[in-house]
Amino acid sequence: MKFSLIICTYMRSKAVLTLLESVKKQVLYPNEIIIIDGSTDNKTTRIIEENKFENLTYYKVNEADRGLTKQRNFGISKVSENIDIVSFLDDDTVLTDSYFKEIVKTFKGDPTITGVGGQSINENRWKKKEFNKKYNSKFYYELDGYIIKESQRNVIRNFFGLQSDQLPGIMPEFSNGRTYGYPLNGEIHKVDLLIGMSFSFHKKVFKSISFSTYFEGYGLYEDADYSLRALKFGDNLINTNAQLYHYHNPEGRPNKYKYGKMVIRNGWYVWRIKYPNPSLKARFKWNAIAFLLTIIRLVNVISTTKRKEAFTEFVGRNVGWISLIFNKPKLM
Numbered sequence: 001m002k003f004s005l006i007i008c009t010y011m012r013s014k015a016v017l018t019l020l021e022s023v024k025k026q027v028l029y030p031n032e033i034i035i036i037d038g039s040t041d042n043k044t045t046r047i048i049e050e051n052k053f054e055n056l057t058y059y060k061v062n063e064a065d066r067g068l069t070k071q072r073n074f075g076i077s078k079v080s081e082n083i084d085i086v087s088f089l090d091d092d093t094v095l096t097d098s099y100f101k102e103i104v105k106t107f108k109g110d111p112t113i114t115g116v117g118g119q120s121i122n123e124n125r126w127k128k129k130e131f132n133k134k135y136n137s138k139f140y141y142e143l144d145g146y147i148i149k150e151s152q153r154n155v156i157r158n159f160f161g162l163q164s165d166q167l168p169g170i171m172p173e174f175s176n177g178r179t180y181g182y183p184l185n186g187e188i189h190k191v192d193l194l195i196g197m198s199f200s201f202h203k204k205v206f207k208s209i210s211f212s213t214y215f216e217g218y219g220l221y222e223d224a225d226y227s228l229r230a231l232k233f234g235d236n237l238i239n240t241n242a243q244l245y246h247y248h249n250p251e252g253r254p255n256k257y258k259y260g261k262m263v264i265r266n267g268w269y270v271w272r273i274k275y276p277n278p279s280l281k282a283r284f285k286w287n288a289i290a291f292l293l294t295i296i297r298l299v300n301v302i303s304t305t306k307r308k309e310a311f312t313e314f315v316g317r318n319v320g321w322i323s324l325i326f327n328k329p330k331l332m
Contacts, residue, residue: 001084001085001104001107001108002031002080002082002083002084002085003030003031003083003084003085003086003087003100003103003104003200004030004031004032004033004034004079004080004083004085004086004087005023005030005032005033005034005087005088005089005100006034006036006072006075006076006079006086006087006088006089007019007020007033007034007035007036007088007089007091008036008038008068008071008072008075008088008091009035009036009037009038009039009044009091010037010038010039010066010068010071010091011039011040011041011043011044012039012044012091012092013039013043013044013046013047014047015091015092015247016035016044016047016048016091017047017051018094019089019091019092019093019094019095020033020051020053020056022094022095022096022244023053023095024053024054025095025097026095026097026098026099026100026101027097027098027100027101028098028100028101028104029054029055029100030055030087030100031055031080031083032055032056032057032079032080032083033053033055033056033057034056034057034059034075034078034079035048035056035057035058035059036059036061036065036071036072036074036075037058037059037060037061038061038065038066038067038071039060044060045058045060057078059074059075059078061074067216067219068196068211068215068219068222069211069212069213069215069216069219069222070213070216072088072211072222073210073211076206076210079203079206083203084107084202084203085103085104085107085200085201085202085203086200086201086203086206087100087103087199087200088196088198088199088200089197089198089244090196090197090198090246092197092246092247092248093120093197093198093244093245093246093247094244094245094247095244095245096121096243096244096245098241098243099118099242099243099244102118102239102241102242102243103116103118103200103239103242106188106237106239106242107200107202110235112234112235113202113234113235113236113237114201114202114205114230114231114233114234114235114236115194115199115200115201115202115205115227115230115234115235115236115237116194116199116200116201116236116237116238116239116242117191117194117195117198117199117200117236117237117238117239117242118198118199118238118239118242118243118244119181119182119184119198119238119239119240119242119243119244120181120197120198120243120244120245120246121184121243121244121245122245122246122247123181123246124181124183124184125148125149125180126143126146126147126148126180126181126182126183126184127146127147127148128145128146128147129142129145129146129147135147137158138150138155138158138159139155139158141154141178143167143168143182143183144183144185144187146183146185148180152296153292153293153296154178156292156296157176157289157292160288160292162174162176162285162288162289162292163178164176164177164178166178167189167191168180168181168182168189168191169181169182169189169191169192169193169194169238170191170192170193171192171193171224171228171271171274171275172282173275173278173279173281173282174271174278174281174282174283174285174286174289175267175270175271175274175275175282175286176285176286176289177192177193179193181195181238181240182238182240183240184240184241184243185240186240186241187240188237188238188239188240189237189238189240190235190236190237191236191237191238192227192228192231192236192274193223193224193227193228193236194223194227194236194238195223196222196223197244197246198242198244198246199223199227201226201230202233202234204233205230205233208233209226209229209230211225211226212225212226212332213332214269214329214330214332215266220259220262220263220266221262221266221267221269221270222266224270225269225270225273228270228273228274229273255312256308256309256310256312256313256316257312257313257315257316257319258316259313259316260297260312260313260314260315260316260317260318260319260320261316261317261319261320261323262316262320263293263313263316263317263320264290264316264317264320264321264323264324265320265323265324265329266329267290268286268324268328268329269329269331271286272331273331276331290317290321291321293317294314294317294318294321297310297311297313297314297317298310298311298314300314301314
């Protein structure tokens with residue numbers, strides 16, 4: 001199977017070079033690499049000119065095509081006709097040597113597969129369960145002989161009965177599922193949601209649907225939106241052997257006010273993509289979780305050192321939440 005790698009980047013020249021160096025070491029090398037650069041400076045341009053990579057094509061886009069979803073759609077338009085799989089990677093990731101080998105192998109194993117995602121090693125917090133040790137389900141989540149410590153927000157959700165009863169990557173009717181992936185044990189899992197830092201889709205999907213123009217700029221949750229819409233073509237899978245590192249480079253990210261507003265509005269949008277008419281109970285749970293997480297960010301104003309960020313995100317979440325009363329996003 002021939003595959004194309006698309007990297008959309010913005011003001012992260014050093015991160016892009018690090019990623020490309022890891023691509024160069026792949027056991028299975030991409031048939032084409034397409035860089036879509038929305039940067040307002042020329043640092044990434046110089047990096048690409050000074051470092052040669054096989055099968056690479058570079059595009060510098062202007063304001064009209066800038067933004068994650070626009071750049072992804074631009075990249076898809078440049079994919080060669082003979083390509084079978086299109087892979088996307090965030091520009092702040094670094095691959096293990098067998099990453100693409102595992103992705104392609106997963107697609108080859110089943111013709112009904114629509115999308116395949118990998119998993120971040122440095123963000124994976126799963127540990128093997130200790131023999132004969134009991135774990136409080138309010139504070140720990142158990143799966144396949146592994147255990148993960150719940151985050152503060154999940155502990156609170158557990159106490160209030162607002163936690164999902166679905167496996168990680170599956171969206172419950174009230175939308176807020178478990179987002180911490182799976183243990184790195186070589187298993188493959190069927191999911192609803194793939195993470196944009198590392199997902200690949202069969203080219204036939206891109207011929208039918210594009211990334212939504214609703215998600216402008218930073219595009220929070222655009223990956224969830226696309227994953228959900230792609231399900232009508234087949235299954236989405238996570239291959240825990242397709243491993244990489246994700247470093248969350250701070251460059252090019254929105255301020256916390258905009259981020260907080262996007263969390264609420266974009267979160268509502270992807271929720272209604274899968275559940276356009278949720279039950280009254282699901283509506284209550286979605287709003288209860290939105291309220292709970294907003295209050296947690298307010299508490300973070302005094303409980304963390306990043307007080308300004310916590311407060312501005314708290315304000316953004318409130319503005320986003322109130323805006324849903326008067327101006328709900330229009331589903332596309």
